[in-house]
Amino acid sequence: MSSAIFGMHAVFSLLENNRDNIEEVLLQDNYKKNKNLTSIFNIAKEYQIRITVAPRKQLDDLCSKANHQGVVCLTSEPQKQYSENDLESILDNIEGQPFLLILDQITDPHNLGACLRTAAAAGVQAVIAPKDGSASLTPVVAKISCGAADTLPYIQVTNLSRTMKMLQARGIWITGTSLDTDTSIYDADFKGAIAIVIGSEGSGMRRLVKENCDFLVKIPIPGEMESLNASVATGVCLFEAVRQRSSFQ
Numbered sequence: 644m645s646s647a648i649f650g651m652h653a654v655f656s657l658l659e660n661n662r663d664n665i666e667e668v669l670l671q672d673n674y675k676k677n678k679n680l681t682s683i684f685n686i687a688k689e690y691q692i693r694i695t696v697a698p699r700k701q702l703d704d705l706c707s708k709a710n711h712q713g714v715v716c717l718t719s720e721p722q723k724q725y726s727e728n729d730l731e732s733i734l735d736n737i738e739g740q741p742f743l744l745i746l747d748q749i750t751d752p753h754n755l756g757a758c759l760r761t762a763a764a765a766g767v768q769a770v771i772a773p774k775d776g777s778a779s780l781t782p783v784v785a786k787i788s789c790g791a792a793d794t795l796p797y798i799q800v801t802n803l804s805r806t807m808k809m810l811q812a813r814g815i816w817i818t819g820t821s822l823d824t825d826t827s828i829y830d831a832d833f834k835g836a837i838a839i840v841i842g843s844e845g846s847g848m849r850r851l852v853k854e855n856c857d858f859l860v861k862i863p864i865p866g867e868m869e870s871l872n873a874s875v876a877t878g879v880c881l882f883e884a885v886r887q888r889s890s891f892q
Contacts, residue, residue, distance in 0.1 A: 646718045648785050649702070649711035651679050656790020657716055658686050664718045667693045671702055671713035680713050709783060724780065725798040727806060730771070733796055734813060737768050741815050742888070743838035744769075744881065747803065747848045748776040749873055756787025757874035758841070763791035765881040771806060771838070774799040807855045810838055819848050819856035820880060822870070828860045833884035841880065844873050 648657055657665060668687040674680035674696065687694050705715050725733075734741060744762045749755050755778040762770050777799065778784065785792045800806045807817055818831055819840040833839070840856060842848035847870075853859070862871060862879050871879070 647705050647715050647782055648718060649706045649709065649715040649782055650786030650789075651683070651712045651714060652789035653782075653785045653792075654683055654714050654716050655679075655686075656793045657718070658683070658690070658692075660790070660793045661718075662690055662692065665692050665716050666719050667695055667717040669695045669697050669702055669705065669715045669717070671699050672696050674713055677713060683714055706782060709786070711786075725796050726774075727798065727800040729796070730769075730798050730800070730806065730809075733769050733798070734810075740834075740836045740888075741813075741838070742767050742836075742884065743771060743810070743815065744877065745803070745807070745817070745838050745840040746770060746772040746777065746873075746877075747840060747852050748773065748843040749841070750776065750778050750843065751873075752778045752781055752783040753787050754778075754844075754873050756784040756789075756792070758877045759784070759788040759791040759795055759797060761874060761878045761881060763788070763795045765878075765885050767795065767881065769796045769798055771798045771800060771803070773803040774801055804851045804855050807838075807852070811855075811857070816857045817855070818858045818860055819853055820861060820876060821847060821853060821859045822861055823853075824859040824861055826858070826860045827863050828880055828883050829863070831858060831860045831883075833887045837884065839880050839884065841873055841877050844870065 670680055670684055702711050702715050744767045780792055780797055815836045815838055817838045
């Protein structure tokens with residue numbers, strides 16, 4: 644059964660990183676008016692991938708009326724799904740100090756896609772989330788992630804607390820974000836082997852996840868809002884870590 648991937652950035656990433664699995668590229672019939680869609684046409688033609696020019700309704704139907712931006716790719720296999728069985732191997736193959744992101748019950752596909760995009764930009768090597776109560780990789784996530792879902796492992800595990808203990812046993816320090824601390828992220832040490840935990844927007848990290856963190860930090864918010872969108876909080880924390888790790892190297 645074919646899987647549909649849509650959106651310009653997601654399709655560009657697929658053409659660059661996983662083109663062997665593309666069965667067909669469908670372009671909206673006015674694609675010549677858009678230079679990005681024209682570029683997709685030329686790349687697909689170069690690699691002899693089947694191209695179909697179709698009316699917008701056909702593309703709408705393929706992706707359940709999501710914003711496909713005029714392009715849909717049909718692939719021969721769904722996006723790679725990772726589990727805890729893959730985690731040890733992924734960790735073994737990391738060069739340098741591990742830099743991981745843990746997402747505790749991020750259920751919105753748009754938030755997940757944005758977190759993956761930010762994590763990829765920050766140089767995170769893997770994103771870990773619980774299997775239950777978290778968004779899975781979907782075409783919407785792939786689109787929002789702008790291709791990050793094709794290159795960054797998103798590992799869904801059965802028991803997040805157990806996985807955190809395994810990471811700690813490998814020397815990875817885990818820092819969770821919480822309002823229940825006075826420690827600012829700007830006073831934290833993100834320079835070694837680390838994993839940063841972002842909780843759900845509504846309730847934050849679950850109790851057991853919080854208890855299994857080595858440190859708790861918060862993002863100082865001088866304004867009237869008490870918390871940030873999960874993907875925004877992810878960006879703030881990850882790029883503070885990037886700042887520290889860049890100056891440390």
